[in-house]
Amino acid sequence: MKPYAWSLAFAFILVGPLLGALLAGVDRRLTARMQSRKGPPILQPIYDVLKLFEKDTLVVTQLQTLYLWGFLFFMVIAGFILFLGSDLLLSLFALTVSGIFLCLAAYATNSPYSNIGSSRELMLMMAYEPMLIMVPLGFFLVTGSFRVSDIIAGSPWQVLQLLGILVGFLFVLTIKLRKSPFDLSSSHHGHQELVQGMTTDLSGSDLAIVEIGHWYENVILLGWLYLFFAPWGPWIALPISFVLFFAEVLVDNTNARLKWSSTLKASWLMTGVFGVTNLLLLPVIS
Amino acid sequence: MSFLKKSPWVLHYAATSCNGCDIELLACLTPLYDVERFGIVNTGNPKHADIFLVTGSVNEESRKVVENLYAQMPDPKVVVAIGACALSGGIFRDAYNVYGGIDQVIPVDVYVPGCAARPESIIDGIVRSLDILEQRAKERKRQRKMVAL
Numbered sequence: 001m002k003p004y005a006w007s008l009a010f011a012f013i014l015v016g017p018l019l020g021a022l023l024a025g026v027d028r029r030l031t032a033r034m035q036s037r038k039g040p041p042i043l044q045p046i047y048d049v050l051k052l053f054e055k056d057t058l059v060v061t062q063l064q065t066l067y068l069w070g071f072l073f074f075m076v077i078a079g080f081i082l083f084l085g086s087d088l089l090l091s092l093f094a095l096t097v098s099g100i101f102l103c104l105a106a107y108a109t110n111s112p113y114s115n116i117g118s119s120r121e122l123m124l125m126m127a128y129e130p131m132l133i134m135v136p137l138g139f140f141l142v143t144g145s146f147r148v149s150d151i152i153a154g155s156p157w158q159v160l161q162l163l164g165i166l167v168g169f170l171f172v173l174t175i176k177l178r179k180s181p182f183d184l185s186s187s188h189h190g191h192q193e194l195v196q197g198m199t200t201d202l203s204g205s206d207l208a209i210v211e212i213g214h215w216y217e218n219v220i221l222l223g224w225l226y227l228f229f230a231p232w233g234p235w236i237a238l239p240i241s242f243v244l245f246f247a248e249v250l251v252d253n254t255n256a257r258l259k260w261s262s263t264l265k266a267s268w269l270m271t272g273v274f275g276v277t278n279l280l281l282l283p284v285i286s
Numbered sequence: 287m288s289f290l291k292k293s294p295w296v297l298h299y300a301a302t303s304c305n306g307c308d309i310e311l312l313a314c315l316t317p318l319y320d321v322e323r324f325g326i327v328n329t330g331n332p333k334h335a336d337i338f339l340v341t342g343s344v345n346e347e348s349r350k351v352v353e354n355l356y357a358q359m360p361d362p363k364v365v366v367a368i369g370a371c372a373l374s375g376g377i378f379r380d381a382y383n384v385y386g387g388i389d390q391v392i393p394v395d396v397y398v399p400g401c402a403a404r405p406e407s408i409i410d411g412i413v414r415s416l417d418i419l420e421q422r423a424k425e426r427k428r429q430r431k432m433v434a435l
């Protein structure tokens with residue numbers, strides 16, 4: 001393992017949330033511009049979280065904070081493994097465990113809103129997990145390794161070979177980022193049927209932990225997206241992944257929310273049509 | 287400098303009456319006024335809110351809701367009463383079930399007059415409440431330190 005891999009992984013732990021916060025800030029500003037508003041400052045997500053630490057934290061049960069730390073911990077682990085250039089599959093598992101911890105925290109608080117929110121989140125996990133699993137699988141079939149460092153050093157044609165999987169991944173990315181039409185577990189706007197879904201009963205520093213976790217998650221998902229284009233080098237790959245990442249904002253602003261059953265059907269259909277077909281065709285293309 | 291001033295999240299409740307002030311309040315979120323440029327977010331959730339905006343004359347039915355929402359908001363928090371109804375009961379003052387003013391039920395920090403209150407004055411009311419919010423935050427910090435000692 002090269003020393004520079006270690007420094008990248010530690011940089012993720014330190015700088016990751018800052019980058020994630022900036023992504024969230026740009027996201028909010030873009031959303032505002034699309035609605036012909038001026039929008040908040042780019043640093044607004046950071047102000048929000050610093051504010052949350054100034055507020056009191058209402059504790060429904062001691063467990064909620066424990067689960068939230070679990071959520072944050074496994075999120076950091078998932079990113080650490082990814083940026084270390086290590087096993088992509090392991091990183092995915094850590095990401096999933098962290099999602100489960102967030103659901104547990106929401107269940108523990110026992111409010112009807114967060115209960116519905118977390119059962120919907122579990123449903124969403126069933127919707128996106130098959131496609132997410134297919135991403136490392138596709139990389140493995142193309143490069144012969146689950147290691148991120150090998151994928152980056154892979155052939156420049158891998159994105160063409162994995163085009164179907166990329167399309168499927170972009171589809172589930174919308175679910176992962178909790179954007180419309182799939183934001184049914186935690187709506188970001190008030191005055192909707194779920195209030196705030198999973199985070200309804202979390203306040204103060206607990207809510208801040210959730211936000212920081214989401215910042216890490218943003219960076220991790222951006223990293224996954226980057227992997228597809230990685231062999232072309234950062235100067236081409238980074239802009240492409242940023243553009244695709246912010247294309248999600250456009251999707252968010254132009255779609256109404258789906259019901260969980262249509263979400264499940266749509267995402268499994270996409271998984272089948274693009275993911276599985278791509279996997280089956282791989283031996284022919286390569 | 288407290289970050290509460292940079293990201294005040296508001297909770298909005300209409301304690302009955304004609305809903306005129308209600309609509310004006312929501313007008314603040316539209317592209318013309320866009321309060322999100324000050325970091326103001328309309329949360330529908332008392333546990334995330336810093337500022338409680340109440341419109342309308344409170345009556346026996348809505349009193350419990352107002353009290354409940356106020357109790358669920360974590361400290362530091364402020365209350366802004368918006369519109370003649372929320373200040374004194376307004377034209378509904380003489381109705382048999384109306385309390386006459388939100389301050390009969392929960393402590394109010396800023397009063398925004400008008401029937402209906404203009405979006406500009408509502409934004410002004412929120413901005414004024416920010417100073418009070420900052421004061422409260424300092425006090426709360428001191429209290430927490432004393433508990434920790």
Ligand code: SF4
Binds near residue numbers: 308341369
């Ligand atoms: S103050 Fe006037 S506009 Fe506002 S709620 Fe009362 S009656 Fe309606």
